[in-house]
Amino acid sequence: MxxxxxxxxxxxxxxxxxxxxxxxxxxxxxxxxxxxxxxxxxxxxxxxxxxxxxxxxxQQLKFEGNNASTNKICEILKSASGLEAIELVSVPEVDVIIDHLCRFNGTLKEVTLKYCPEHINVTALENLFTSCIYLSKINLKGTIFSADGLYTSIASLTELHSLTLSANKEYLNYNRLMEIILNCHHLENLKLFNSNVFDPILTDEIVVEIFQTLHSSLKSLTLDCTYLSSSSYSAIFHCKWLEDLHVINAVTFSGRQLNTFPKLVHLKSLKIEKGIGLNNNDFIETFNSNNRTLQNLICFALTYCFKLEDSGLEAIVKVCGKNLISLNIEGCSKLTNNATDNIVKYCNNLRYLNVAFISNKNLLDYEMVPNNFPHLNVLVVDDSTDYTELRALQIIMANLEILISEVKLFKRLHKFN
Missing domain, CATH: 1.20.1280 (Monooxygenase)
Known part of the structure; x- marks a missing residue:
């Protein structure tokens, strides 16, 4: 059995x-x-x-600091035959990485090399610009390179739409800048800064010539206005296709120039930094008389505009508050609680709000944030804010990112935990 x-x-x-x-x-x-x-x-x-x-x-890669070894990055680049955009921030041994980009990633369209700690070998950059002929965006902010012929290589990139240059005060001069401007006819995005305060590159004469050349293509502009006057601003307003305008150190910017903004009928983002020459009545007059054009703004920043008062902010948000997704009023020290009431009343679709360094520490009642700003993703405050209130707010709005802005030797942001 x-x-x-x-x-x-x-x-x-x-x-x-x-x-x-x-x-x-x-x-x-x-x-x-x-x-x-x-x-x-x-x-x-x-x-x-x-x-x-x-x-x-x-198709898109980003590496920052030492989060990946040079060998690892190069290994990934060999496999990324369809790479279109790469961003390297504070990454060492950039020359080695650039060499691999030239050999394996000829389809590259966007390259960002920001704050890389070493001088980049000029030959490596020239090889990059001659190998990747389809480059449409170059960002070299804070990365130092020395070259005579490099700007000629950049000027040969006929598909170039976006260019950011800084920290190259020894080699970037008028002739090299104009060589790029005159050859890259498709430039849509331009960021220009004065790196050397003793010998500024950006003068009224140069700026006027730049915008006379680019007036029919430019869509996004960031401009250091430290040494500029009304003739430069007038030239900007002839760039009729501008959608994004950021004027930095706008100390000479006046109400007359502000009242000209409605000519830019495609403008969606406006940022004015240190507009100390703007009076509260300038904002009231501009927004009350040109509300149809300015109501299309979705991003508005007035940082350290010390003369902006509650009535000026009310005129602004009445016109464009409904469409605003980003509002930055950092350092506008004359604002009071009435400003908050107007933001709540007119700006219910905000994703980003910056209220740092405003004298009235009770400007924003954090208890009312969840109900009045249900779509808010980022809130920026300064380090004098009551952290107990921030923790309570973060519990209620788990997806809200709170950033603390500090000013010590220099301004920096860090995430609130």
Whole structure:
């Protein structure tokens, strides 16, 4: 007689790799690039192969500081044959990385090299600009390079739409700047700063010539106005396609210039920094008489405009408050609680709000924030704010990012925890 035995069928636990490549790729598409490259690709060979075999997952890359070794970055670049945009912030050994970009990533369209700690070899940059002929955006903010011929290489990029240059005061002069401006006819985004206060590049004569050349293409402009006067502002207002305008150190900016903004009928974002020459009545007059044009603004910043009062802010938010998603009134020290009432009344769609360094510390009642600003993603306050109130607010609005602005030797932001 044989004894029959019944064995319970062994069940195999489901594995994420059983989902198939299409579903894995969909999951990976929700990860940010740091998680994707530095974590997901390290899990197993299958995940690494799935990521590198899909060009869309590696179209944009960002590396910051020492979060990845140079060898690791170069290894990823070899696999990213469809790379279109890369951002390197404070990354060492940039020359080695640039060499790999030239060899493996000829389709590159956007390159950002910000605050890299070493002087970049000019030959490496020249090779980058000659190898990646489709570059449309270059950002070299805070990264120092020395070159005579480099600006000629930049000027040869006929597809260039966006250019940011700074920290190169020894080599960037009028002739080199104009060489770029005159050759890159498609420039849409331009950021210009005076790096050397003793020998400024940006004078009225130069600025007028720049905007006479770019008036039909320019859509976004950030301009250091430290040494500029009314002739420069008049030239800006002839750039009729401007959508984004940021004037820095606008100490000579007056009500007359402010009243000219409605000529820019496509303007969606306006930022005025240190407009100490603007009076409260200038804002009232401009916004009360030109409300149809200015109501299209979705981003508005008036930082350290010391003469702005409650009535001026009321005139602003009455006109464009309904469409505003970003409002920055940092350092506007004359505002009182009435300003808050007007923001609450007219600006219910805000995603970003900056109320740092305003004399009235009770300007914003944090208890009313959840009900009146349900879409708010970022709130910026200064380090004199009651942290107990901020913690209570963060409990109620779990997705709200609160940033603390500090001024010591220099201004900096840090996340509130």
């Amino acid at each position: 044989y004894r029959l035995s019944y064995y319970k069928k062994k069940t195999i636990a489901p594995n994420i790799n059983d989902l198939g490549d299409e579903i894995l790729i969909k999951i990976f598409s929700y990860l940010d690039k740091e998680e994707l490259c530095l974590k997901a690709m390290e899990v197993c060979q299958k995940w690494a192969t799935t990521v590198t075999s899909n060009k869309q997952l590696l």
